[in-house]
Amino acid sequence: MTPDAVVISGMAWSTPLGDGLGEVWARLCAGAGGIASVPSPHRLRNDLAATVPHPPYGDVEPRKRQVDLAARTLVAAFRDAGLVPGDQRVRLVCGTSFGAQLDGPETDGWAAEAAEAAGHPDDPVSVVTACSAGSDSLLVAASLIRGGAARVCVAGGADVLTEAKRLGHSALGTMSPTRLRAFDRAHDGMILGEGAAFLVLESARDARARGARVHAVLRxxxxxxxxxxxxxxxxxxxxxxxxxxxxxxxxxxxxxxxxxxxxxxxxxxxxxxxxxxxxxxxxxxxxxxxxxxxxxxxxxxxxxxxxxxxxxxxxxxxxxxxxxxxxxxxxxxxxxxxxxxxxxxxxxxxxxxxxxxxxxxxxxxxxxxxxxxxxxxx
Known part of the structure; x- marks a missing residue:
């Protein structure tokens, strides 16, 4: 590992199966799933979806759910890396698709609200590239570090289930009328979910200097x-x-x-x-x-x-x-x-x-x- 390699020194996620890295992975490997019937007042192609337990779907309006979900996961990522959210060396890079935008008024400020709720002092870089937004946030963060524009980045994505998304994918025909069967001959569409994940990126040199654990290298x-x-x-x-x-x-x-x-x-x-x-x-x-x-x-x-x-x-x-x-x-x-x-x-x-x-x-x-x-x- 070269000193200027970009490493992952922290990770956190919030999923329909929980928040713990090891706990969720063990449940996934045991064949557990978080997809269940989610009642809707609308006529959908399928009422199945995967929702995070907190805040419960339908109890809080979508934008607040997205902000809360992102903030909670950001704090957990900082903690896993041994950093504090108020660290001014850190740049945030936050991705989403439509977020809660289809179900409410202006939502472009969700990432800044999530940063403030997490205790971070600066506005994040926002990435919106549809379903690749979470990955592109990591690509952007790695570029910022390699280019010398940032020392440490916390990058990832957050997105929530909304009624407009369920109606949209029903109308598009992308939602499965049965269940999600990836790479199977009987595949007939996807099932919507929600969640968040953020990873902490920094140079190997900086991670070593502060004694941080390295999960992986983003080669x-x-x-x-x-x-x-x-x-x-x-x-x-x-x-x-x-x-x-x-x-x-x-x-x-x-x-x-x-x-x-x-x-x-x-x-x-x-x-x-x-x-x-x-x-x-x-x-x-x-x-x-x-x-x-x-x-x-x-x-x-x-x-x-x-x-x-x-x-x-x-x-x-x-x-x-x-x-x-x-x-x-x-x-x-x-x-x-x-x-x-x-x-x-x-x-x-x-x-x-x-x-x-x-x-x-x-x-x-x-x-x-x-x-x-x-x-x-x-």
């Missing part, structure tokens, strides 16, 4: 945009392949060294087909190839938070040496020969992993994490 972050449409990805997958290959090239890591891929894995027909074909193109010749997993079948699709949640999941997969099952997978898509975890999950052996997000508007972002030897699963 590279890369993106590509296909601009094929407002919602549907480019069916060719060229942009997804470009994002993954750029990330590998920037890190100087061969595909054979990737142990695990946290896929976007929404369960929507076109997204799954494009992502599966893209991963097959990049990793199909690797031996044995990475284990490809996803968490949305258990946690739902948390939109602008999902990239940050799945970044945490990638690091945990490497440090814990296992991944959870792909919920609902019984018959993998034809042509996808990469290893997919079955009902019992799968073991992971290796130091390097990718987290891949595919957002509306063609925002495709790939993050490459590597865990140091002392953090690697035995």
């Amino acid at each position: 590279a972050a890369a993106s590509a945009n296909d601009a094929a449409g407002l919602t549907a990805p480019d069916p060719s997958g060229r942009s997804v392949v470009a994002a993954v290959r750029r990330c590998l090239d920037h890190a100087g890591v061969a595909p054979e060294r990737i142990a695990v891929v946290s896929a976007h894995a929404t369960g929507t027909t076109l997204n799954d087909q494009v992502e599966a074909a893209s991963l097959q193109e990049v990793f199909g010749g690797a031996n044995p190839g990475p284990v490809v997993f996803g968490t949305k079948g258990a946690l739902g699709h948390s939109l602008g938070a999902t990239g940050a949640i799945e970044a945490v999941a990638t690091v945990l997969a490497l440090t814990q040496g296992r991944v959870p099952p792909l919920a609902g997978l019984t018959a993998p898509l034809p042509g996808l020969s990469l290893r997919l975890p079955g009902a019992g999950g799968a073991r992971v052996t290796g130091a390097s992993g990718l987290s891949l997000t595919l957002g509306f508007g063609g925002f495709n972002t790939c993050l490459l994490f590597e865990v140091p030897g002392e953090r690697r699963a035995a």
Whole structure:
């Protein structure tokens, strides 16, 4: 690890299965899920969703829920890194999709409100790149640190379930009428979720100087945009392949060294087909190839938070040496020969992993994490 490497010195998440890193990961690997019936006054394609326990869905208006959720998770990330929220060296980078905007008036200030509620003195950098916003927040934070514009960044995303989002995805046909089955022949859409995750980024030199624990190194972050449409990805997958290959090239890591891929894995027909074909193109010749997993079948699709949640999941997969099952997978898509975890999950052996997000508007972002030897699963 070079002194100027960007490392992850703190992590926190708030999910439908709870907030504890180890606790939630253990529950996921045991096959637990947070998707349940969530009553709605509206006619929806499906009333299933995954909500965080606090504040309860429907008890507080969406914007306040988003601010509270983000602030709580920010404080936990600072704590995990051994920092205090009032530290003026820290820049915040906060991502979301629409947040609560579709269900209320002006919401652009949610990130500043969350920072203030967490006790941080400065306004955050805000990132809004649809479902890749959480991942892009980490990309932006790494760039700020490498460029000397920040010493420490706390970056990630937060997003909440709202009635407008449920109606919107019902109308779009992206919501499954049954359940989320990523990479399965019976896949027919996604199930909405909500949550938040933030990671603390700093140089290895600074982390070592203050005696911080290092969860992982963010070796590279890369993106590509296909601009094929407002919602549907480019069916060719060229942009997804470009994002993954750029990330590998920037890190100087061969595909054979990737142990695990946290896929976007929404369960929507076109997204799954494009992502599966893209991963097959990049990793199909690797031996044995990475284990490809996803968490949305258990946690739902948390939109602008999902990239940050799945970044945490990638690091945990490497440090814990296992991944959870792909919920609902019984018959993998034809042509996808990469290893997919079955009902019992799968073991992971290796130091390097990718987290891949595919957002509306063609925002495709790939993050490459590597865990140091002392953090690697035995």
